[in-house]
Amino acid sequence: MRVPPKFTQSLAVLVLGAATLLTVVVLVFIIAFVLVKGLPGVTWEFLSSPPKDMGKAGGILPTLVGTVLLPLLAIAIALPLGVGTAVYLTEYTRENPLTRALRFGTDCLAGIPSIIFGLFGFIFFVVMLKMGWCLLSGALTLAIMVLPTIIRTSEEAIRSVPNAYREVSFSLGATRWETVLKVVLPNALPGIVTGVILGIGRSIGETAAVIFTAGSSLRMPLSVFDSVRTMSVHFYILAREGISNENAYATAAVLIISVVLVNLAAYSMMHRFIAKRSK
Amino acid sequence: MSGSPNTVKIAVKSFRVFQGKEDALRGITLEIAANRILGIIGPAGAGKTTFLRALNRLNDLTPDTHVEGQVLLDGADIYHPAFDVVALRKRVGMLFALPVALPMSIAENVAYGPRLSGLRKRARLEEIVERSLKAAFLWDEVKDRLQMSGLRLSGGQQQRLCLARVLAMEELEVILLDEPCSGLDPISTAKIEDALAVLKERYTIILVTNNTKQAARVADDTAFFLQGELIEHGLTAKLFTVPDDKRTNDYVTGRFG
Numbered sequence: 001m002r003v004p005p006k007f008t009q010s011l012a013v014l015v016l017g018a019a020t021l022l023t024v025v026v027l028v029f030i031i032a033f034v035l036v037k038g039l040p041g042v043t044w045e046f047l048s049s050p051p052k053d054m055g056k057a058g059g060i061l062p063t064l065v066g067t068v069l070l071p072l073l074a075i076a077i078a079l080p081l082g083v084g085t086a087v088y089l090t091e092y093t094r095e096n097p098l099t100r101a102l103r104f105g106t107d108c109l110a111g112i113p114s115i116i117f118g119l120f121g122f123i124f125f126v127v128m129l130k131m132g133w134c135l136l137s138g139a140l141t142l143a144i145m146v147l148p149t150i151i152r153t154s155e156e157a158i159r160s161v162p163n164a165y166r167e168v169s170f171s172l173g174a175t176r177w178e179t180v181l182k183v184v185l186p187n188a189l190p191g192i193v194t195g196v197i198l199g200i201g202r203s204i205g206e207t208a209a210v211i212f213t214a215g216s217s218l219r220m221p222l223s224v225f226d227s228v229r230t231m232s233v234h235f236y237i238l239a240r241e242g243i244s245n246e247n248a249y250a251t252a253a254v255l256i257i258s259v260v261l262v263n264l265a266a267y268s269m270m271h272r273f274i275a276k277r278s279k
Numbered sequence: 280m281s282g283s284p285n286t287v288k289i290a291v292k293s294f295r296v297f298q299g300k301e302d303a304l305r306g307i308t309l310e311i312a313a314n315r316i317l318g319i320i321g322p323a324g325a326g327k328t329t330f331l332r333a334l335n336r337l338n339d340l341t342p343d344t345h346v347e348g349q350v351l352l353d354g355a356d357i358y359h360p361a362f363d364v365v366a367l368r369k370r371v372g373m374l375f376a377l378p379v380a381l382p383m384s385i386a387e388n389v390a391y392g393p394r395l396s397g398l399r400k401r402a403r404l405e406e407i408v409e410r411s412l413k414a415a416f417l418w419d420e421v422k423d424r425l426q427m428s429g430l431r432l433s434g435g436q437q438q439r440l441c442l443a444r445v446l447a448m449e450e451l452e453v454i455l456l457d458e459p460c461s462g463l464d465p466i467s468t469a470k471i472e473d474a475l476a477v478l479k480e481r482y483t484i485i486l487v488t489n490n491t492k493q494a495a496r497v498a499d500d501t502a503f504f505l506q507g508e509l510i511e512h513g514l515t516a517k518l519f520t521v522p523d524d525k526r527t528n529d530y531v532t533g534r535f536g
Contacts (some may be wrong), residue, residue: 075364094342162379164379165381166340167375167379168342168381168441168444169381171335171373171375172336172369172372173368173369173392173448173450175365178395186382187382209382210451
């Protein structure tokens with residue numbers, strides 16, 4: 001017996017709708033839970049003063065600074081490398097076994113758990129290169145971690161630039177590099193920014209790789225060779241060691257709000273850029 | 280710019296193009312006169328566009344393409360390893376079938392070529408933009424909004440913007456047009472054709488068209504391509520009235536294609 005199409009259609013709507021609803025509810029619940037528990041503790045004083053007593057009292061200023069600096073530095077390192085690789089793979093080489101191997105490699109790299117990167121960063125940067133636990137070790141490790149994401153999103157973005165633009169540019173006497181610089185990259189920018197946002201999101205939330213490489217000092221970092229503690233690490237230590245649940249939740253609330261702010265800033269920058277070009 | 284009428288601007292000798300395993304052009308020999316409009320007609324798949332793209336080496340960008348024979352521009356073989364491709368494309372400009380305004384302002388679109396050639400002086404660039412847009416019969420429509428994105432122009436205007444962008448190149452000697460009016464309305468088409476009639480005094484023009492009437496209207500000489508071969512080449516008036524080859528006759532009288 002055949003099930004009437006009308007019935008399967010209603011069933012599909014129901015199942016898909018339920019899946020969407022469940023996803024949204026879980027997401028909203030988590031965010032609301034953290035904000036409700038954490039927001040009461042977020043005061044100006046909490047944001048602007050250093051922690052006291054291992055974080056039992058006081059604020060989170062140094063970790064706030066660490067959370068801003070670490071991902072910024074990581075992206076500053078990963079962006080030129082990642083976009084450069086993507087440009088090379090898409091514009092300067094034709095598909096061949098080597099590019100396929102490179103792409104396979106980046107895909108594998110993207111799936112490796114962050115703690116492995118942390119361990120590598122610890123052994124290579126902290127111990128072998130004798131850099132110690134510091135901002136730079138952490139940023140380099142995070143840069144390697146987000147590199148695959150930036151390479152793949154940039155590659156997709158560059159591929160989606162219409163070939164006709166390239167042909168026009170070449171036909172007007174541009175070299176490949178001039179074409180990349182003036183036509184390809186400006187048009188791939190929105191996609192590249194998406195990769196950067198994903199990368200920032202991943203580095204802000206990263207804990208395992210950061211503890212191993214940037215350390216967990218509560219002092220204010222004064223140079224890239226100082227150890228820092230990010231908010232994620234701070235939250236992890238406060239909660240795990242049972243130091244202060246209130247401050248842990250307040251830190252988490254600040255963290256969530258920062259991620260939202262970073263995304264909003266990046267998107268508005270991107271939209272302003274696009275609007276300027278198509279006005 | 281150079282040469283008096285009837286000097287040969289481009290000489291094509293036993294020229295073949297292979298794309299993968301199939302031969303797209305099978306030995307073309309053709310002399311293209313300076314300061315005239317050569318129309319290239321023929322049914323789809325005749326190799327017209329491949330031929331055109333070979334003249335400024337845009338075929339280089341297509342994977343698995345290689346060529347045999349010679350294309351001489353003012354006597355120099357453009358496929359010689361020592362020939363500078365970038366310089367070639369500044370001398371031999373191209374207008375594509377689909378108008379492609381780059382996503383930047385109208386003025387920036389026109390100034391793209393000169394800027395690549397290293398021109399930075401503002402006043403000089405503005406002068407070039409104005410001159411080129413006038414030559415492409417677009418100036419009056421856009422002179423008050425040069426900073427607007429080129430993408431916001433209509434299709435017909437974009438195609439004239441593309442023409443202006445080609446004309447802005449100071450090194451320009453030859454203009455290649457690949458069915459430039461295929462997506463345009465009759466009025467826009469007429470404007471492009473008017474522009475070509477003026478431009479041939481300075482440039483050598485090669486026009487690929489699917490529209491035999493357009494070739495009859497604007498071309499001084501016409502070449503008929505069929506399945507990668509040049510069937511016939513001569514004065515437009517002769518080719519359309521008393522062609523030597525039966526296949527040419529069949530095509531221009533609309534019996535096939």
